[in-house]
Amino acid sequence: MKNTIFTGMATAIVTPMHTDGSIDYEALGRFVEFQIGSGINGLVGTLAVEWGRFNIRINGVAPGFVDTELFRVGVKNGIIDVDNNMLVVPMKRMLEAEEIANGVAFLASEEASGVTGQVLFIDGGWSRAGLPEKKDM
Numbered sequence: 001m002k003n004t005i006f007t008g009m010a011t012a013i014v015t016p017m018h019t020d021g022s023i024d025y026e027a028l029g030r031f032v033e034f035q036i037g038s039g040i041n042g043l044v045g046t047l048a049v050e051w052g053r054f055n056i057r058i059n060g061v062a063p064g065f066v067d068t069e070l071f072r073v074g075v076k077n078g079i080i081d082v083d084n085n086m087l088v089v090p091m092k093r094m095l096e097a098e099e100i101a102n103g104v105a106f107l108a109s110e111e112a113s114g115v116t117g118q119v120l121f122i123d124g125g126w127s128r129a130g131l132p133e134k135k136d137m
Contacts, residue, residue, distance in 0.1 A: 011056040012108040013047075037062075041119060048117030057116040059107045064123025067094040090125035 040060065048058040065071065065085050071094075074080035086092050103122045106112055121127045 011054075012112070013056065013058050014061055014104050014107045044119060045117045052116055057107075057112070059112070059115060059117070060119040061100060061103050061107065062119050062121045062123060062127065063100045064089060064095050064121075064126045066097055066100060068097060088126055088129045089123070090129055093124060095122065095124060 044058050044060045047056075051058060065082075071080065075082055082094075100122050103120050107115060107120060
């Protein structure tokens with residue numbers, strides 16, 4: 001069945017790749033976060049393949065530690081340890097919301113017209129850092 005709704009239209013869908021922090025990680029460990037991330041990553045790739053013929057691009061954005069009001073509340077309440085977080089961020093700084101927005105804007109723009117099925121990590125290098133600098137295997 002031919003889908004005429006999307007014919008001739010260019011569409012970009014960009015999805016965030018991290019959870020909102022509502023999961024009790026102390027009780028469940030990292031297993032749940034990795035399963036959620038892997039599932040969304042798989043969905044991005046699969047939809048990019050399946051919807052590409054309709055000229056729909058599907059991409060994801062995986063943000064790092066972003067300086068937001070919610071993050072600052074977590075720091076103030078002792079839930080988030082910024083110094084510990086920065087041990088795994090090579091750039092050693094918090095990201096600004098605008099940096100994430102710029103990545104999303106790029107993926108949704110015509111400049112990214114050939115990009116689909118990808119995840120853009122805007123995380124200051126966190127996704128490549130491995131263990132914290134002060135930790136040994």
